[in-house]
Amino acid sequence: MEYSIQQLSRLSGVTTRALRWYDKIGLLKPSRRTEGGYRRYGPAEVDRLQDVLYYRALGVELAQVKAILDDPSFDRLAVLRGHLAALKEEQGRIQRLIHSVQETILTQERNEIMSDERKFEAFKRQALEEYGRTFEAESREKYGDIEVDEMITRIKGVTRERYAEWERLGKEILEKLSAAVAAGADPAGEAGKEIAALHRRWLTVTGNEYDVQRHRSLAELYVQDERFTAYYDREQPGCAQFLRNAVLHWVK
Numbered sequence: 206m207e208y209s210i211q212q213l214s215r216l217s218g219v220t221t222r223a224l225r226w227y228d229k230i231g232l233l234k235p236s237r238r239t240e241g242g243y244r245r246y247g248p249a250e251v252d253r254l255q256d257v258l259y260y261r262a263l264g265v266e267l268a269q270v271k272a273i274l275d276d277p278s279f280d281r282l283a284v285l286r287g288h289l290a291a292l293k294e295e296q297g298r299i300q301r302l303i304h305s306v307q308e309t310i311l312t313q314e315r316n317e318i319m320s321d322e323r324k325f326e327a328f329k330r331q332a333l334e335e336y337g338r339t340f341e342a343e344s345r346e347k348y349g350d351i352e353v354d355e356m357i358t359r360i361k362g363v364t365r366e367r368y369a370e371w372e373r374l375g376k377e378i379l380e381k382l383s384a385a386v387a388a389g390a391d392p393a394g395e396a397g398k399e400i401a402a403l404h405r406r407w408l409t410v411t412g413n414e415y416d417v418q419r420h421r422s423l424a425e426l427y428v429q430d431e432r433f434t435a436y437y438d439r440e441q442p443g444c445a446q447f448l449r450n451a452v453l454h455w456v457k
Contacts, residue, residue, distance in 0.1 A: 207236070208246045217254055232271045233257060256281065259288045367410055374407040382448055383441040390447075397451030404452060417456055424452035 227233035235244035390396040427445040437445035
């Protein structure tokens with residue numbers, strides 16, 4: 206079956222203007238054009254548009270989507286399974302937040318008091334799940350099960366005040382890093398000293414005991430592991446390197 210651009214727009218919910226742009230940048234070209242120059246889209250283009258929309262829903266930029274879909278090794282079934290896994294994780298996260306909001310509404314309507322622990326349970330669980338997906342296996346291999354289990358227990362028991370302080374410090378570190386790198390500051394200078402101290406506080410605010418060597422090793426990971434680098438460099442490239450250099454200089 207073939208679709209005109211208007212029909213495909215109605216089918217997919219993508220505007221005709223966006224479809225024309227996709228054609229222009231080579232992301233989604235029609236299968237053919239009529240003698241009058243009108244676009245026609247076939248089954249392959251419908252599937253590709255579906256893939257585009259899946260990636261866009263996950264926040265992938267158009268240029269990256271095009272590179273992925275044009276890769277000769279692109280395996281649609283494997284990618285769809287990956288999408289499904291990611292969406293299920295997101296679904297679970299959202300469902301927990303919905304439950305937390307619903308519980309808060311009910312307690313307000315009944316003039317009940319919700320404990321601080323219950324208010325922040327969904328957010329702490331989300332942080333632990335993110336840690337589990339990204340770094341837990343490596344942490345267990347490097348530090349051992351006992352230490353990782355103790356750390357998880359500390360996070361589960363963290364108070365509302367400490368959780369808020371942990372988040373605030375994390376945001377402050379990112380802001381000061383961006384400002385320092387943008388200004389061309391020296392990690393061995395006062396800006397680096399302040400950021401290294403903030404980072405130390407961030408590491409210990411949930412109850413972890415401070416260890417100088419571990420702090421320095423973690424800073425090294427910020428430039429060795431692309432996941433850390435991407436996190437710190439998402440607003441201002443060079444932040445991960447600055448933080449690493451600042452910690453290595455000031456933490457003795």
